[in-house]
Amino acid sequence: MNDLIEFLKHEGISADLVEEVQHYADSHAVKEELKSRIPVPHFHYYGNKIWEEALAALLCGKNLMLAGEKATGKNVLAENLAAVFGRPAWDISFHVNMDAASLIGSDTFHDGRVTFRPGPVYCCAENGGFGILDEINMARNEALAVLHSVLDFRRVIDVPGYERISVAEDTRFIATMNYNYAGTRELNEALASRFVVIQMPPLIQDDLQRLLKDQFPDLTAKYNKQFALLFLDLQKKCENGELTEKALDLRGTLDAISLMQKGIPVRDALDLGITNKIFDSYEQGLIRDVIAARLPAKLRPSEVFE
Numbered sequence: 001m002n003d004l005i006e007f008l009k010h011e012g013i014s015a016d017l018v019e020e021v022q023h024y025a026d027s028h029a030v031k032e033e034l035k036s037r038i039p040v041p042h043f044h045y046y047g048n049k050i051w052e053e054a055l056a057a058l059l060c061g062k063n064l065m066l067a068g069e070k071a072t073g074k075n076v077l078a079e080n081l082a083a084v085f086g087r088p089a090w091d092i093s094f095h096v097n098m099d100a101a102s103l104i105g106s107d108t109f110h111d112g113r114v115t116f117r118p119g120p121v122y123c124c125a126e127n128g129g130f131g132i133l134d135e136i137n138m139a140r141n142e143a144l145a146v147l148h149s150v151l152d153f154r155r156v157i158d159v160p161g162y163e164r165i166s167v168a169e170d171t172r173f174i175a176t177m178n179y180n181y182a183g184t185r186e187l188n189e190a191l192a193s194r195f196v197v198i199q200m201p202p203l204i205q206d207d208l209q210r211l212l213k214d215q216f217p218d219l220t221a222k223y224n225k226q227f228a229l230l231f232l233d234l235q236k237k238c239e240n241g242e243l244t245e246k247a248l249d250l251r252g253t254l255d256a257i258s259l260m261q262k263g264i265p266v267r268d269a270l271d272l273g274i275t276n277k278i279f280d281s282y283e284q285g286l287i288r289d290v291i292a293a294r295l296p297a298k299l300r301p302s303e304v305f306e
């Protein structure tokens, strides 16, 4: 956690906000048995404006929605936020079969008796946790309706047949939502109105190079830059409509570099991470052209790393 505070200071995030969040984390205790739920992030989120908006919203007690294309760091930011606030986190991945019971909880038999088995939203609400509602727009509206009273000013959970419980003061929900993803739907207005919504921007070159340096410190300066530029080339082609957004997969680029570390030739690794995910041969050709313009055909992994 201290490491993250240091990172925020170093990035030049508003000193007032950093101080406030540090004070928050220091003065809001977490039960011993929940301490292992406080995330320890592997990656830092880069983007000062977004950091400041997100910190301000959460300090104001708001719930946050992070909306944007895939690989814009939504999950990285959500995890970083729980960590810097020092709160236990519950990751709740949404899918079409999600129902109210899997969020709130349901009755189960235990030792011959019916008892209530709390779901993740209930646990989070009870313990002042950060609930990460991941890809919330994958779920059906009926399932999401149970969240309305949790997320708005009422801050209560109604469990049919049980007492209502109120949502602990430290509880926050951070939803993520992907655009243009098969299977996603527009979020209904009733739900969207319960969040402060941040549109997550794509990475800029400078941050992208820092991210690559963070994750692959042994990349040479030259290829750190070339891989960043390659990603930005693909990004530009997506914006112009020459490539579909499936081609724009930062995770795929990072995977490819990991494969290079294991000795897979550079172009082959990029095929595995990026090109092969596209099933249109014309588009595959376009992607290979973009790659070829940046990286020689026979480039060996040993030339890319120091």
Ligand SMILES: Nc1ncnc2c1ncn2[C@@H]1O[C@H](COP(=O)(O)OP(=O)(O)O)[C@@H](O)[C@H]1O
Pocket: 043, 044, 045, 046, 047, 069, 070, 071, 072, 073, 074, 075, 076, 077, 176, 203, 207, 211, 250, 251, 254
């Ligand atoms: N602004 C950013 N700061 C740090 N990492 C980022 C950023 N944008 C994208 N990433 C990287 O992209 C990858 C995917 O991030 P993730 O949070 O899973 O994306 P999303 O949830 O938006 O699809 C991760 O490896 C992450 O480090």
Ligand SMILES: [Mg+2]
Pocket: 074, 075, 176
């Ligand atoms: Mg995600």
